[in-house]
Amino acid sequence: MEKQTTSSLEIHPLDQLTVEECKLAVSLLRDEHKGKTLHIKSVQAQEPPKKIMTKWLDAYHAGSPIAPPPRVAYCVYYILDDRHAEELWLNLENRKVVQRRSFENGTHPPMDQPESDKIEELVLNEPAVLEALKKCGVDGIQDVAPDGWMYGCDSNEPLPRLVMFLMYMRDPKTHHPESNIYAFPLPFVPVYDVLENKLVRIDWCATGGDGDDVNEINYNSGNPEKSIVDNMRAGEYYHELRPDLPLREDLKPYNVVQPEGPSFSIEGTRVRWQKWDLRVGFNPREGLVLHDVRYDGRQTFYRLSVSEMTVPYGDPRPPLHRKQAFDLGDIGAGYAANSLALGCDCLGTIKYFDGNLVHCDGSVEARKNVVCMHEQDEGILYKHTNYRTNVARVARRRILVLQTILTVANYEYIFAWHLDQAANIELEIRATGIVSTQYIDPGKKSKWGTIVSPSVLASSHQHLFSMRIDPAIDGHKNTVAVCDSVLDPLDAINPHGTGFYNKHTYVEKSSALDADQSVNRFIKIINENKINPITMDPVGFKLSAYPSALIMAREGSIARNRAQFAKHHFWITKHTDDEFFGGGVWTNQSSVERGGVQDAIDRKEDVRNEDIVLWHSFGLTHHPRIEDFPVMPLEKITVGLHPYGFFTENPAMDVPPSNQQFNRSVEVMKTRCCNKM
Amino acid sequence: MEKQTTSSLEIHPLDQLTVEECKLAVSLLRDEHKGKTLHIKSVQAQEPPKKIMTKWLDAYHAGSPIAPPPRVAYCVYYILDDRHAEELWLNLENRKVVQRRSFENGTHPPMDQPESDKIEELVLNEPAVLEALKKCGVDGIQDVAPDGWMYGCDSNEPLPRLVMFLMYMRDPKTHHPESNIYAFPLPFVPVYDVLENKLVRIDWCATGGDGDDVNEINYNSGNPEKSIVDNMRAGEYYHELRPDLPLREDLKPYNVVQPEGPSFSIEGTRVRWQKWDLRVGFNPREGLVLHDVRYDGRQTFYRLSVSEMTVPYGDPRPPLHRKQAFDLGDIGAGYAANSLALGCDCLGTIKYFDGNLVHCDGSVEARKNVVCMHEQDEGILYKHTNYRTNVARVARRRILVLQTILTVANYEYIFAWHLDQAANIELEIRATGIVSTQYIDPGKKSKWGTIVSPSVLASSHQHLFSMRIDPAIDGHKNTVAVCDSVLDPLDAINPHGTGFYNKHTYVEKSSALDADQSVNRFIKIINENKINPITMDPVGFKLSAYPSALIMAREGSIARNRAQFAKHHFWITKHTDDEFFGGGVWTNQSSVERGGVQDAIDRKEDVRNEDIVLWHSFGLTHHPRIEDFPVMPLEKITVGLHPYGFFTENPAMDVPPSNQQFNRSVEVMKTRCCNKM
Structure with a gap:
């Protein structure tokens, strides 16, 4: 890859990294960690120090620009082999490392979607999860949609990198990919160790209402023959799934026209x-x-x-207090x-x-x-x-x-x-x-939320x-x-x-x-x-x-x-x-x-x-x-x-x-x- | 005038009085006060009692309308000859008086613009007002614009019907009718008895700033040769009076088009x-x-x-505390x-x-x-x-x-x-x-307001x-x-x-x-x-x-x-x-x-x-x-x-x-x- 010297004349020092700069940063980052498997969290432009920027901006606005500060890429990533997270600052002009810093013990970089997606698949194949689904009367994973959530901490002790899953389902009657999964919450939360790729435990959620014990968990609403899913019903926002609800026909078009274009x-x-x-x-x-x-x-x-x-x-009942x-x-x-x-x-x-x-x-x-x-x-x-x-x-x-x-x-x-x-x-x-929704037993109410659909509590x-x-x-x-x-x-x-x-x-x-x-x-x-x-x-x-x-x-x-x-x-x-x-x-x-x-x-x-x-x-x-x-x-x-x-x-x-x-x-x-x- | 029986089928009981109904009400009101000079404050439809209306609305929305309650005009007015204000309710169908009520002593119906306009003219011809203007260095009334204001009460005693005037001027350099008078406030307030058509007094406003005595009133900013108007300057919002300020030319048209018309x-x-x-x-x-x-x-x-x-x-200095x-x-x-x-x-x-x-x-x-x-x-x-x-x-x-x-x-x-x-x-x-503005001496500041234009305080x-x-x-x-x-x-x-x-x-x-x-x-x-x-x-x-x-x-x-x-x-x-x-x-x-x-x-x-x-x-x-x-x-x-x-x-x-x-x-x-x- 060629050095991006010319482009810095066009790029403003406060601009995001260009695609080319991103690619260069990734390549430099990989060079820095040869032989290691990286999971990149983010790569972005490091904002120049304000003292430098204000001087630069003064000159820029005065019409006599001075040389811009060097473009620096700031990278956050895991070295997966070492279960170790780092920050790295890279000068994209001289291609040198400016600074490198390890994450402290118990400190975790953000989640990302591919990370969550990957373990979502793994979770769905965990026998314990299949067992929990069965307890709820759900047979198979076809419609199940676990939403990976940040593990809201309730301990001052350093924890491994965890993701918890709020379990939902698409409407089992339609299996439609656009079915609103939040109309079918399931009352358990698998907790997963991301770096070790292992299920830590399954937490069960209280399913009772006001006055019920927090340990009131009905896998099947008291009826072993019944799926709790039967207590719920579709709650679709995707109009094609709402044959019950014809669209309004009396809304007339409203167009904004700027015949001479915008003023900016x-x-x-x-x-x-x-x-x-x-x-x-x-x-x-x-x-x-x-x-x-x-x-x-x-x-x-x-x-x-x-x-x-x-x-x-606001619902303090475990494990949802971690939301x-x-x-x-x-x-x-x-x-x-x-x-x-x-x-x-x-x-x-x-x-x-x-x-x-x-x-x-x-x-x-x-x-x-x-x-x-x-x-x-x-x-x-x-x-x-x-x-x-x-x-x-x-x-x-x-x-x-x-x-x-x-x-x-x-x-x-x-x-x-x-x-x-x-x-x-x-x-x-x-x-x-x-x-965000959770399951509640039929006929129950909870002060911590509102029933927004049968057996569905929004807290x-x-x-x-x-x-x-x-x-x-x-x-x-x-x-x-x-x-x-x-x-x-x-x-x-x-x-x-x-x-x-x-x-x-x-x-x-x-x-x-x-x-x-x-x-x-x-x-x-x-x-x-x-x-x-x-x-x-x-x-x-x-x-x-x-x-x-x-x-x-x-x-x-x-x-x-x-x-x-x-x-x-x-x-x-x-x-x-x-x-x-x-x-x-x-x-x-x-x-x-x-x-x-x-x-x-x-x-x-x-x-x-x-x-x-x-x-x-x-x-x-x-x-x-x-x-x-x-x-x-x-x-x-x-x-x-x-x-x-x-x-x-x-x-x-x-x-x-x-x-x-x-x-x-x-x-x-x-x-x-x-x-x- | 013919009785408006048919129209009541078309008029909704909650509708305002039609022009015809207004005219009928005025004519009935005049009949009621033959030989007297009335100053009408308002004539409006009296809303039917809610019990009657809810019944009527139920029937109306059910598609089987019942007879509407009678249209009643509610009138507020002065009998000028008696300096006496009254309320009168008139049934516009049988043309009978439903109720008549006198204003209590010390209670005053609202102001109206013609009332204020009339005395505005009278005030401008009061020698004491001309004298006050002269003290301020204002010669003649050509540009003077007294704004009639409600007399904000500061006494528990019944008062005659009063209007106070906040005194302003058009820019004496242009005399333009659209000149912003609030850029030229004058520091005195004529108080007028409306029913007796007489000037009660002229109150002078403190013109000092923080730390100055409330009695600090400079008619001429300490210079008998100088008009206080010279301390102020035009503050025009009417664009034709702003040769200093060319209009922006880079605002492009923005049109809202509803090709099929509105949805209502x-x-x-x-x-x-x-x-x-x-x-x-x-x-x-x-x-x-x-x-x-x-x-x-x-x-x-x-x-x-x-x-x-x-x-x-918020400015407590008399007489403007009455605003x-x-x-x-x-x-x-x-x-x-x-x-x-x-x-x-x-x-x-x-x-x-x-x-x-x-x-x-x-x-x-x-x-x-x-x-x-x-x-x-x-x-x-x-x-x-x-x-x-x-x-x-x-x-x-x-x-x-x-x-x-x-x-x-x-x-x-x-x-x-x-x-x-x-x-x-x-x-x-x-x-x-x-x-709303008031005069303040040059160079002074007041905690009770902001100087928005030279010698002009907005409190x-x-x-x-x-x-x-x-x-x-x-x-x-x-x-x-x-x-x-x-x-x-x-x-x-x-x-x-x-x-x-x-x-x-x-x-x-x-x-x-x-x-x-x-x-x-x-x-x-x-x-x-x-x-x-x-x-x-x-x-x-x-x-x-x-x-x-x-x-x-x-x-x-x-x-x-x-x-x-x-x-x-x-x-x-x-x-x-x-x-x-x-x-x-x-x-x-x-x-x-x-x-x-x-x-x-x-x-x-x-x-x-x-x-x-x-x-x-x-x-x-x-x-x-x-x-x-x-x-x-x-x-x-x-x-x-x-x-x-x-x-x-x-x-x-x-x-x-x-x-x-x-x-x-x-x-x-x-x-x-x-x-x-």
């Missing part, structure tokens, strides 16, 4: 749209990342990402990213970005359409009617949507960044897909996200201010008790904070070195947080220790290179969060007027509705970043006012309906 | 769309109201409305409704509804387009990818939007009800328009809404359950401390409750008489609340007493006919909320399995950004109502899966951009 321009991974200028990044762990986000030539955010998500379940996924750290948003389809996932005029992924065998996939980008009309941006003249001025809100969709076994997440013309950025998360759970905001508000020295609405004292100035104001408290040391809606608390990121000439206050952006419930698991529990980030809504830390993951570096089978936000604040660093990172933890506490089955209509979370004293007026004042000539709406004909109102 | 059908005020069936109502006080909302033939909500909004300001508007009770959302314009306020295929309004002189206006209705693509409704086969199933979310836009002097509110195909209802509120304030939800979840006997996520005790069943569940507490007596995000609190409205056959729980809907800060004004303050509804997030009351307004019946100059939610809960009625009303109070606490000037980009609030155990599966499973043939998206040509990523 693209150069490599650089996107320019409505004064925004940003870099679309992608990596195996976080998936979509926004880099070097600027508005009208001014820096706003150096890097924006979803850094982690944990999904702990606690870290969907980014345990799996990877990049690996979980869907190939998006025109007209399905995205409406309008779409630009797609592909993602380069290295698989366990070293093969490189340029996955199509992992990110889609398009514009959307989002209603009214602003309006005012002068009541004296009745003259109105209205501008419509156009947004630029950057969307990626993850599938993590049963669940789907839609992450979308929205940019608008008033310099607002929003992260919109939609949770959809299929709720309560949380989706707790860590959003990582690396700000660059007119530069890298920023400060976080906590803003609370505070009542004035009752005194001569405030005799009627109506006075209140917005009190600012600056965060001096790295620390964690909670939301407080009672005082309308919000977080501002400001640059104290840059004063707005009109407001006379520092320029800044406001975080419109999502003030949700935090992690439920008890203080001191392993479930909580693993996800310290989910204990508080806001974490303010000093920037450190490679500190990207709110929930820690290695989450799979972790017993405590390491290298996450808790460790970062424990450094007790100065964060006032420093290069800082703001992390926002938020989520959904989901007590499933039956309406979430067989597939869940979206639940939506929106977090916003809004300029606050950054400009000297509404930055969207130059958006052309809306008019019919431009927007071409259509009035429903009066003849088509009476119009009595 | 309309019959009078009845709308049917995607299994929804509802009645679009309109009245002078609440504006848009949804009636008799059904999904797939089942009752969900009897009536949905925004019942009140109060806007208290506390009740935008519905003091003005009326119907009277404030904009005539919406195609291609500006609404995009796509639009159906408009008109609103009939009676003005103070008895003239009847059929205001065009006060409500617009259209469909919108709202992204993905649900998606699941089967990771074993890589087959995805995705449905897009189509919503039906019913939108109305209010202008209340400087501010705009956009109220939009969104219905979707999964039986969700959302109320989306956008706040836009222009922030902190709140927008506190009362959403009224009259549920009919499969019938009128409903119960409110408070759902909190509760930790299990650490015991043998929960040894790892991970257990939690959704605890339901039924509300037995009319009462108020607060949001509590720490326990993920949500409110369910259930029908205990109807058990879901799968979940075995009562059918219900969930309220996804907006858990915002409540009213800041101190306990015991008049500002707080006037807006008891804003003290708590949730109010559960027993339904009582004509109890429509969360903030009380007469808010203008009120010193305490009367007939609102506090009075309703004080009745301490049984609300379990009864005909109940749920009121949700929420809002924005707005510390203005300079980016909110000269016109504010939207701030958005969304409140949702979601089926929860109402169906036996996701009700949108019959929505056709999305495909390119139907949606006709366009991929950006690879040739138009490099596609390196």
Whole structure:
């Protein structure tokens, strides 16, 4: 393979590895481990140190580019022969090893799909599993679908690399490959040692309801002749399997037409749209990342990402208390990213970005359409009617949507960044897909969940996200201010008790904070070195947080220790290179969060007027509705970043006012309906 | 005028008064007050008692309609000769007075625009006002624009009918009628007695900043030669007045095309769309109201409305501490409704509804387009990818939007009800328009607000809404359950401390409750008489609340007493006919909320399995950004109502899966951009 010297002139230092770079990295990695069998977990571009990047970016934006830092591939892999995991950093230009690090005992790299698929097959051939299936009245494995799950740790002792299997079945009446397996959960969990390729044990799940013993396990609902599968029934979302449910015929087409094309321009991974200028990044762990986000030539955010998500379940009955996924750290948003389809996932005029992924065998996939980008009309941006003249001025809100969709076994997440013309950025998360289910005996109910289909319980759970905001508000020295609405004292100035104001408290040391809606608390990121000439206050952006419930698991529990980030809504830390993951570096089978936000604040660093990172933890506490089955209509979370004293007026004042000539709406004909109102 | 007997067959009993009915009512009202000069405040249809309506609706939906209740006009007006206000109910069929009621002493009907306009002229001719203008260095009234404001009460004593004027100016350099007057606030407030047509006094506003005395009033910024107007500068939102700001030229057209027309059908005020069936109502006080909302033939909500909004300001310095508007009770959302314009306020295929309004002189206006209705693509409704086969199933979310836009002097509110195909209802509120401003001396800052333009302070304030939800979840006997996520005790069943569940507490007596995000609190409205056959729980809907800060004004303050509804997030009351307004019946100059939610809960009625009303109070606490000037980009609030155990599966499973043939998206040509990523 030839050295990729020329390409580095075209590749931006924040770009993902090209397919060629991935191949080179794999080849160098293999050279480094000749004669060994490797199981590659991920290969990705190592982000250059921020100090180097900021200098590079300054030169780049000034139009006098300097030499880029070398391209470095970061590899995570098992040396299977040694049952040993390693990280390796490779300089792709001089082809030298930069650094090599072994995983600590008890620390496990993420799962991957081929790994799970391989043992899924092995599990189905285990006699003990066949025996367990028989106990449930299931004869043969034709329809059985074991979902490999991360083994949510409940012990502080180092454990071997384990995968647990949640057992499901396709509808035995149809055997259809698209049958919804989550309508047929089976009450046992094989636990498998991945590196030793051996079944460790089978855990049986309680099948009783409220008041029943946790040891209440009915293999056959008390009737040895009966299969428990007979207690369940199909719950299909695949329309071809729903002869009972004709599709609606009264939904008329709705097309978005952009006769002159989209308003954005693209150069490599650089996107320019409505004064925004940003870099679309992608990596195996976080998936979509926004880099070097600027508005009208001014820096706003150096890097924006979803850094982690944990999904702990609320049913404490073993073994399902171990259901606690870290969907980014345990799996990877990049690996979980869907190939998006025109007209399905995205409406309008779409630009797609592909993602380069290295698989366990070293093969490189340029996955199509992992990110889609398009514009959307989002209603009214602003309006005012002068009541004296009745003259109105209205501008419509156009947004630029950057969307990626993850599938993590049963669940789907839609992450979308929205940019608008008033310099607002929003992260919109939609949770959809299929709720995780378990078997429950007929006629029983459980406080830990909702019966979503006969004998199928969907238990309560949380989706707790860590959003990582690396700000660059007119530069890298920023400060976080906590803003609370505070009542004035009752005194001569405030005799009627109506006075209140917005009190600012600056965060001096790295620390964690909670939301407080009672005082309308919000977080501002400001640059104290840059004063707005009109407001006379520092320029800044406001975080419109999502003030949700935090992690439920008890203080001191392993479930909580693993996800310290989910204990508080806001974490303010000093920037450190490679500190990207709110929930820690290695989450799979972790017993405590390491290298996450808790460790970062424990450094007790100065964060006032420093290069800082703001992390926002938020989520959904989901007590499933039956309406979430067989597939869940979206639940939506929106977090916003809004300029606050950054400009000297509404930055969207130059958006052309809306008019019919431009927007071409259509009035429903009066003849088509009476119009009595 | 002929009796309108035939029309009642076509008019739905929940419809607004027709133009003819309005005219008849005015004529009957005049007959009742021969020889007197009336100033009409409002004339609207009196909603029939619920007992009668439910019977009528049952028969109507069963296809065997019974005789409708008589049409009754409800009139509010002044008898100017007597300085006396009255309410009158008129049966439009037998033309008889049903009831007549005098306003209590100290109770005032709402303001109206002609009333304010009339005295605006008078104020401008008051010598004392001209003198005050001169003190400010303003010579003549050519550019002066006094905004008539409700006199936010600070006394428990009955007061005459007062209007206060916030004084502003058009840009004296352009005199343009569309000049933004809020960029030129003047520091005095004339107070006017409306019924006596006399200036009561002129209040001067503090012009100092933090640390200055409240009596610090600089008429001329210390320079008798100088006009304070010179300290300010134009802040125009009307683009023709912004030669400094060329419009963006890179925004490409974005058209919504529905080649087969919209998916809704309309019959009078009845709308049917995607299994929804509802009645679009309109009245002078609440504006848009949804009636008799059904999904797939089942009752969900009897009536949905925004019942009140109060806007208290945080600067306690007199006289501006009196800025506390009740935008519905003091003005009326119907009277404030904009005539919406195609291609500006609404995009796509639009159906408009008109609103009939009676003005103070008895003239009847059929205001065009006060409500617009259209469909919108709202992204993905649900998606699941089967990771074993890589087959995805995705449905897009189509919503039906019913939108109305209010202008209340400087501010705009956009109220939009969104219905979707999964039986969700959302109320989306956008706040836009222009922030209320006041003068501040050059170089000063104030903790009570933000300098948004030189010498212009936009003070902190709140927008506190009362959403009224009259549920009919499969019938009128409903119960409110408070759902909190509760930790299990650490015991043998929960040894790892991970257990939690959704605890339901039924509300037995009319009462108020607060949001509590720490326990993920949500409110369910259930029908205990109807058990879901799968979940075995009562059918219900969930309220996804907006858990915002409540009213800041101190306990015991008049500002707080006037807006008891804003003290708590949730109010559960027993339904009582004509109890429509969360903030009380007469808010203008009120010193305490009367007939609102506090009075309703004080009745301490049984609300379990009864005909109940749920009121949700929420809002924005707005510390203005300079980016909110000269016109504010939207701030958005969304409140949702979601089926929860109402169906036996996701009700949108019959929505056709999305495909390119139907949606006709366009991929950006690879040739138009490099596609390196």
